[in-house]
Amino acid sequence: MNKRGVSLWGFVGTVILTTLMAGSQGLGLSRINFPFMLGTMFTPNRDRAKLIGFGVHFLNGWIFASVYAAAFESWRRATWWLGGAIGLVHALYVLVAAMPTLPAMHPRMANEQQGPTPTEQLEPPGFMALNYGRRTPITVIVAHLLYGAILGAFYRLK
Amino acid sequence: MSPDRTSKSFGYPPIDDYALIGDCRSAGLISGDGSLDWLCLPRFDSSSVFAALLDAREGGRFRIRPVGEYSSERRYLPDTNVLETTFRCPSGAFVLRDLMSVSSEEDKRASLTPEHEVLREIEGIDGEVEVEVLYGPRLDYGLTRPVLERQWDHSLRCEVGGAALILRSELPLELEGDSRGASGAVRIRTGERKYLSLTYSREAPAVIAPLGEAARERIERTVRWWQEWANRCTYEGPYRDAVVRSAVALKLMTYAPSGALVAAPTTSLPEALGGVRNWDYRYCWLRDASFTLRALYALGYREEAEAYIGWLLHATRLTWPELHVLYDVFGEARLPERELVHLEGYAGSRPVRIGNDAQGQLQLDVYGEVINGAARFLDRGGRVDRDTSRMLDGLGRTVCKRWREPDEGIWEGRSGRFHNTHSKVLCWVALDRLIEMHEAGYLDVSVDLFRANRDEVRKEIEAHGYNERIGSYTRTFDGEEMDASLLTLPLYGYIEGAHPRMRSTCARIHEKLATGELIHRYETGTDDGLPPGEGAFGICSFWAVECVARGGNIEGATQAFEQLLAYANDVGLFAEEIDPHTGAALGNFPQAFTHIGLINAALTLGEYRDGSALAIVKRSSNDIPTEDPT
Numbered sequence: 001m002n003k004r005g006v007s008l009w010g011f012v013g014t015v016i017l018t019t020l021m022a023g024s025q026g027l028g029l030s031r032i033n034f035p036f037m038l039g040t041m042f043t044p045n046r047d048r049a050k051l052i053g054f055g056v057h058f059l060n061g062w063i064f065a066s067v068y069a070a071a072f073e074s075w076r077r078a079t080w081w082l083g084g085a086i087g088l089v090h091a092l093y094v095l096v097a098a099m100p101t102l103p104a105m106h107p108r109m110a111n112e113q114q115g116p117t118p119t120e121q122l123e124p125p126g127f128m129a130l131n132y133g134r135r136t137p138i139t140v141i142v143a144h145l146l147y148g149a150i151l152g153a154f155y156r157l158k
Numbered sequence: 159m160s161p162d163r164t165s166k167s168f169g170y171p172p173i174d175d176y177a178l179i180g181d182c183r184s185a186g187l188i189s190g191d192g193s194l195d196w197l198c199l200p201r202f203d204s205s206s207v208f209a210a211l212l213d214a215r216e217g218g219r220f221r222i223r224p225v226g227e228y229s230s231e232r233r234y235l236p237d238t239n240v241l242e243t244t245f246r247c248p249s250g251a252f253v254l255r256d257l258m259s260v261s262s263e264e265d266k267r268a269s270l271t272p273e274h275e276v277l278r279e280i281e282g283i284d285g286e287v288e289v290e291v292l293y294g295p296r297l298d299y300g301l302t303r304p305v306l307e308r309q310w311d312h313s314l315r316c317e318v319g320g321a322a323l324i325l326r327s328e329l330p331l332e333l334e335g336d337s338r339g340a341s342g343a344v345r346i347r348t349g350e351r352k353y354l355s356l357t358y359s360r361e362a363p364a365v366i367a368p369l370g371e372a373a374r375e376r377i378e379r380t381v382r383w384w385q386e387w388a389n390r391c392t393y394e395g396p397y398r399d400a401v402v403r404s405a406v407a408l409k410l411m412t413y414a415p416s417g418a419l420v421a422a423p424t425t426s427l428p429e430a431l432g433g434v435r436n437w438d439y440r441y442c443w444l445r446d447a448s449f450t451l452r453a454l455y456a457l458g459y460r461e462e463a464e465a466y467i468g469w470l471l472h473a474t475r476l477t478w479p480e481l482h483v484l485y486d487v488f489g490e491a492r493l494p495e496r497e498l499v500h501l502e503g504y505a506g507s508r509p510v511r512i513g514n515d516a517q518g519q520l521q522l523d524v525y526g527e528v529i530n531g532a533a534r535f536l537d538r539g540g541r542v543d544r545d546t547s548r549m550l551d552g553l554g555r556t557v558c559k560r561w562r563e564p565d566e567g568i569w570e571g572r573s574g575r576f577h578n579t580h581s582k583v584l585c586w587v588a589l590d591r592l593i594e595m596h597e598a599g600y601l602d603v604s605v606d607l608f609r610a611n612r613d614e615v616r617k618e619i620e621a622h623g624y625n626e627r628i629g630s631y632t633r634t635f636d637g638e639e640m641d642a643s644l645l646t647l648p649l650y651g652y653i654e655g656a657h658p659r660m661r662s663t664c665a666r667i668h669e670k671l672a673t674g675e676l677i678h679r680y681e682t683g684t685d686d687g688l689p690p691g692e693g694a695f696g697i698c699s700f701w702a703v704e705c706v707a708r709g710g711n712i713e714g715a716t717q718a719f720e721q722l723l724a725y726a727n728d729v730g731l732f733a734e735e736i737d738p739h740t741g742a743a744l745g746n747f748p749q750a751f752t753h754i755g756l757i758n759a760a761l762t763l764g765e766y767r768d769g770s771a772l773a774i775v776k777r778s779s780n781d782i783p784t785e786d787p788t
Contacts, residue, residue, distance in 0.1 A: 028476045031489065046543035112200075113273055115414020116182035116260050116383070123416045123472070123488060131416075131488040133476050 001069050002158045009154045010065025013147040014058050020146065024139040032125070032132040032140065040108045040122060061147075064090065068151045076157065083152020084145045091144035095137050099125040165431060168505040169214045173427055174727035174743035176211075177232060177241045178407065181258035182414040184274055185423035187211060187747070190230050192243055192254050193221035193292075199274055199318070199358045202413065202420045203440040203486055205298045207323065207358075212426060212510050213501040218296025218303075220325075220356065222254055222278060225288040225343060234729050237388030237402060238381050239410050241729070250285020252346050254278065259367075259376045260383050272357035272365045279353055279377060280329075282346040289346050291329055291354070294339035299498050299512070303338040314340055321360040328352040328369050392458030395764030400723055403730035404753035405457055408450075411750050413487040417465025418442045418473065419450060420487065422734065422746035428507035429735055429745045430691035436503065438512050439734075439746040441484045441493060444470070445523060445568055446697075446751050448530035449649075453757040455538055467535045470528060471546055479552035481524045483516045483570065493517050519566040520575065523643075525557045526584025526591075530650065533591040536600045551603040554592045558611040561585040568643045569679055572687030577635035579623035580643035586615040587650045624659060630666040631659065633680060640670040641680045642698035645705040649758075655708020664705045673738035675718040676725075677702045693735035693744040696725075700755030704762045712766050719759055732756065 024030045036046075038060075039053025068086050072078035103111035103124045110121040129136045165172050176187040176195070184204065186197035195210035195217070209217035228247045235242055240257040259275045280289060297304055297318055304316035304323075312327040325331075329352055331342040346352065353373040359365060367373070387409065388402055395401070412419050422439035429435035447470055454463035473489030474481055482491040497509040532550055536542070542550070561582065564575035589612035595601040596608075622635035633641035644663055648655035655661075671678045676694035680686070699722050707715035725736050727743065732752040734745030 025475070028478065031472065031475050046545070050543075050545075110415045112183075112415050113266070114263070116387070116409065116412075117263050117414070123469075126488070134490065134492070 001066065001073055002156055005155045006065045006069045007062065009151050010062040011058065012154075013065065013150040014061025016150060017061070017143040017147040018054075018057065020143040021139060024135070024143075030129075030133040030136040030139045032129055032136050037102070037106070037109075037122070041106055044108060064147075065151055068148060069155055072152070072155055073157060078152050078155045078157055080149040080153035083148035083150065083155075085148070086152075087144040087146070087148020088141065090148065091141040094144070095128045095140055099129045100127055165505040170211075170505045172742055173504070173733055173745075173747050174731070176731075176747060177234070177727075177729045178410060178423065178731060178748055179239055179241055179256050179258050179276070180410040180423065181260050181274060182410060182412055184258070185410060186258065186276060187424065188241060188243075188256050190232060190243070191221070192223040192230075192245070192256075193219050194256070194276065195219050196424060197276065198423075198440070199323075200321070200360065201487060202411075202423050203438075205319075206300070207295050207297060207318065209296060209300045209501070211424065212498075212504055213300050215502075216296065217300040217501065218294050219292065220276075220294070221290075221292040222280065222354070223290060224252070225290050232729055234403070234406075235381055236385070237406065238384035239406055240377065240381050240384065244283070245287070246284075247287050250287045250348070251283050252287050252289065253281045253283055255281070255377060257377060257380050259380050261376075261379050262383060265379065270365045272355075272359060272367050273361070274358040275367055275376070276356040277353065277367075277373060277376060277380075278355075279351060279373065280346055282348045282350045284348055286345050286347045288343055289329075290341065290343040291327070291331060292339070292341045293325055293331060295323060299510075300501055303336075305337050306333060306340060307337075308333065312342075318358065321358055322364045323356070323358055324364060324366070325354065325356045326367060326369055327354045329354065390458055393456065393761075395760060396767065397719070397723065397760045397763075400726070400730060401457070401757050401760050404756050405453075405459070407731060407748055407753050408453070408750055408757075409459075409462065411748075412462065412466070416473070416487050416489075417462070417467075417469040418485075418487040419466060419750055421484075421751060422749045424746045425512055426507070426510040427504050427733070427744075427746045429693060430507075431505050431744075432507055433689065433691050434507075434509065435688055435692055435745075436507055436509060436511055437516075437746070438495070438514050439749070441486055441514060442469075442473070443484045443751075444474070444481060444527050445483070445521065446754055447524075447527040448534055449754050449758055450750075451531045451534045453754050453761070455534065456761050457757065460538070463538070464535070464540060467531055467540065470531055471542070471549065474528065475549065478549055479556045481528060481553065481556075483519050483521045483524060484514060491517055516566075516570040519570055520560075520563065521567060521570070522557070522561060522563070522565045522581040523568050523578075523584035525553055526587035526650070529553060529588040529591045533595055536595055536598070542601070547601045547603070550592060550595075550601060554589060554603055554608050557585050557588045558607055561611065561615055569641075569686065571685075573685045574687070576633075577622070578641075578643075579619060579631055579634065580641065580646070582615055582619050582623060582635075583647055583650065583652050586612055586619065586652060589615065590651075628666065629659075629662040631663045633684070639681050639684060640667050642667060642671055642677050642695060642701065643679075645677075645698065645701040648708045649701065649704055655705060656710050660705075661709050664702070664709055668702070671698075672702070675699060675702075675721040676736055676738045678738075693737045695735055696722075696732050696749060696752030697755035699736075700752070700759040703759040707759075707762050707766045712763070715759075716763055716767075719763060722756075722759075 035053030035057045038056040039049030103109045171189045175190045197208045198204045210219035243254045306314040314325045331340040353369040355367040425438035426436035493513045495513040495515040501510040567578035589608045633639040677698040703719045731748040733743035733747040734749040
């Protein structure tokens, strides 16, 4: 595996993905904030959570880049559309499988069966993370498509 | 509308014949004759499983009552949302206990519990009574009559949009010919207990709720949970029973996973029988945010208050820096209104609406409510992060940009936009609280811009929102009409209740809008874009109590408050409106804002009675002229 390629393009892909997701928040398309969700696993302090979450998010970006790279190496081929295809599967997995199970893993996230005990916790994302806005699935899919496409386009096989 | 029109003449119980059960995610209404006529699952705003409330023939119901003649009386088990109806017949009596089971998060981790469960217990207490059961679910607001499948013993199952609806019964139930309903009858003797459990499960395999002793344990667990919650109430002031009942009802209308509070768990209960003022209230309005927070904090429900402000500040981010009028329990602002033409409506009151077009209106008052709510949160020791500080600053900038615009106003009129005095006052409140929070070091906002605009707003209100000739603040700028929303001016600290301008306004509102202690929203001839005809407003009547008390007439306020309490139904619940001629409940039921009004009025009376009135007004009203126009 081309470790330098994974580091560089994993980082670039994560920057693009994060920018796109933050942009979608700013434009009122979605309220989803991956760094915040990840960071609050470690601390309830909102400002610190975002900082920690950013670190964890980028670490995740590199870990997933390694998985993408492993796929490219096994196929002996890396193209933007192959990367995009993996990104699509990745996004669908995140939306359909990971998000609904997140409340079970996250110490500060309510689940949809929560209550009546009051919660100061984070609201659950629900199926396809729709609780964070109707356009959330679209922004997550587009962001992951781009992440995958960047890796596929620029990663050089070893 | 025929003058002798009554709900009973159309085959519907009066609105205040209903009582509420729920699990803080969804809720059901049960009539005095044991009929579960309204239940939406899995959320308050989901489509219905039973909707006889809106169509007695086709809506679907789940009824348990005696065969033959009977009388009934009801109560909630003390400090709970567990409803107990006692049926008395010539041959004996039995008690029906209805609830949606709840448990603590610890209990849920220790054992499997159904996602939602309506549990009904029948207990014979005297002689022998024949009890009949009717089970007829109708999905999607009565459109679909699902096929019921018998599973084992007396259990019936049907599919609800991918979820399973399972009725387990200890009573024998026979399927109707087309398997789209079931019924049965059984004799219950003294001391005998039978259970019926209706569960809803989206996840498979569904959790099957055991009956018998296990069901009794779930009832006891539910009673315990509600009583422990009610015991957390720190309020020791006057009218404690009514206050706690209101708090317990409010808790039930809170959507626990997000902290949001729905205005009411129903849609389209009419503001006038046979009229068109039928709206969907199963959403969350921002307009009473700060009053809600005052009530929750003052009663000692800090966690609920913080969950609510958490929802408030985050749900509104999708529309930031603008605020919409209402959102759903997760902050979705797009809630298009449509009419359900297949339903006849409560007592023939059409149309039945779901969704709410008020979401497209401009109501400038919501900025003041949200920012005032945030100020209450910060005053109570809450802290916000930099993003939230920026968000509040953005809301303030929006106020500065838009306060000169006309808006639809607090009552969501459909006759166009006006310069509503109440909206302008709430713009002043928004900017004033932002400045206060900045000065206290909680926020970093554009304080110079806000100060300049705040002062300008106040000048405009005093110049155009107060009519010297009639000696009163008015509904709209340069107008003469009264509006009950003006009663809130001292509640926000815009002006002291004892200020001559406010006293004369309060007096004029009583003169123009009151029928006894009941207050209408606005004058009869006011064009709100709809045919005339509505009752007096519950929350306005409680605002009047506060306003009178703040004006110094504690005795008059106390008397009015006690008279208002008499309009609650037999289990202590209020609707949105009250018919001033008959005292009947009108509009969606029960109404969270009316109960919030009740709690706040009791709090204010308590403060003034024991001399510890915590004046909301922290600043002087010196810049308001003090001439007494009367």
